[in-house]
Structures are given as structure tokens and as C-alpha cells.
Amino acid sequence: MKKKLILRLFTAAKVLVIAVWLLATGALVAFKAEKLYDDVFAQLGLSKATATSSIKNSFLQGYLQYYGARNMKSIAQGDREAVTRDLLAYTKEYVQSEEFKKAYLDHRASNKPQEPKPAKTEQEIRANYIEETKKAVKNLEDGLKTMKDAEMKKALNESLEMFRKNLEEAEKNKSEMLNMIIEGEKSNAEYNKTQYVNDLAAWKEAYPESPDGYVKQRLREMLEATENVDFGAQLSERNGKKYFVNKAYEGKSNNWKMAFRAGKEVTTTARVFAQNWLKELK
Secondary structure (H helix, E strand, C coil): CHHHHHHHCCCCCHHHHHHHHHHHCCCCCCCCCCCCHHHHHHHHCCCHHHHHHHHHHHHHHCCCCCCCCCCCCCCCHHHHHHHHHHHHHHHHHHHCCHHHHHHHHHHHHHCCCCCCCCCCCHHHHHHHHHHHHHHHHHHHHHHHHHCCCHHHHHHHHHHHHHHHHHHHHHHCCCCHHHHHHHHHHHHHHHHHHHHHHHHHHHHHHHCCCCHHHHHHHHHHHHHHHCCCCCCCCCEEEECCEEEECCHHHHHCCHHHHHHHHHCHHHHHHHHHHHHHHHHHHC
16 A cells, blocks of 8 residues: 555646646747636636646646647747746645545545455354365265266375365364464454554555645645756757756656756746745645
8 A cells, every 4th residue: 555655646746847847848828917717728728627627637646637738839938937927826726725625535535545354253264164175075075976087086085085184173173274274364464454554654644634734745845856956957869859968867857857848937936836835834
């Protein structure tokens, strides 16, 4: 479960990265801050519902959903800061809505680890073992009635004697095999119990009870991922694809690279927005 939780957690505030990614790919057109959000998304060639869904999924599922816009025009350099602030303002407005809070709580509940089933009692294990052994004895006895091959018949008789002995020992509570099964069930139950406690603790940490706690995690991750981005890093091109001249940068996270592509102006604006949002949530 812990591994699963780690796979489901994302390493940056994806909702903020939406703005960074859109700007980096030139998917936005300039718009004025006073325009309504519906007008903004109309200019992008997508509905407000589509944009909202993308923000929600990015926050909850741990990946950036790349929704497309019909109007693929570049934003003028001087407009990027205002565009970033407006997009983040809408993001914040949505994340504070009752719709998002309900979606988060549903998502949290769906990821809660399941409590393990109670361990079988010794009586249940013994009864099941005896029942299954009796079935095996009967099947072997029935098989011997129609068996004609001498070698096979001999082998079946040996198996039958072994199962009869096992059954007798189990019924007299003297079966070493049965005792091993019982001990194995106890050990497995203890392991499952310990694993559940660990998984539950990891779940509580990954999914705070309050949606605001979850938002704070995402904002901190965003700030960590976009810290110390080298916006002056040099690129080289090979086979039509760009790579960092400094090979160490190729190992950076996708969010770090996304921030690099967006540029210093956009990333700085997003970081300031995140820092101020965090202060409000404390």
C-alpha cells in the first residue's frame, strides 16, 4: 500500500504547473485580467468545464492532464505575468470550492487501506483441513475403483494411505502438518495487521483529513520542485530534440524542466502566488 501511495503522490503542485505548462507550450492567448473566466477559456478554444476537470484531475490523480486548446498562439512576453496570475487565481477559486472539497474527500476515502479480514481460528482451520482431506481420500478411493494400470494403482494406493494417515492424525489432534498450517495462519495474520497499521499511517500522512492540508502539501511540493531552476541553462539539439548541455539537468524532475521551459518570469510569479497562498492556509 505504501508503494501504491507513493506511486499515486505527485512531486509538485500540478495545478500550478498547468499554468507553467500552458505558457511553456504557447497554448495561451493574451487576455485582460478583468475579463470573465468564461471568456478566457473561450479564447483558449475549450470550455470552462474542461479546464476545471483538468485542474481537478491533475490535483487528485497525480499527473498533468494535457488538455488541448484550438488557439495555439504565443503570448507576448510582457503579458505572461498577468496571464499566470489570472490562471492561478481561477485555480485557487476552484480548489476552495465545495465541488473540489467533495471530490478530494471521495478520492481520500477511495484510497484508504482496507482492514484485513480476521484470522481463521484453530477450530476453523482444523475443520477445513479435515473436510478437504476427507474429500481427497474419497477421490482416491473412487479413482482406484476404475484404475487398471498396475503402476498407477500402486501410486494411488500410496497416496491414499498417506491421506488416511493425515486424516487420522488430524482427527486425533496430533497432526504436525495441521499445526504448521495453524502457525502459518497466525503469522500471516500478524503480518497483515502490521502492514495495515503502517499503510493506514502512510495514508493519513498522504491524505490529510482537511482538503486544505492536502493543498498545502501540493503547494510545498511545487515550491520545492521549482527552487533553484537554472533559467540560463544551455541546450543542444540532436535529432530534432533539445537536450541540456549540462547532463545533470537531464535527471531533473519533469516539473523542474517544465519551469525551465516556462521561463523565469512565469515561474517566479507562480512561486510568489504559492507562497502567499500557503501563508493564508496556516
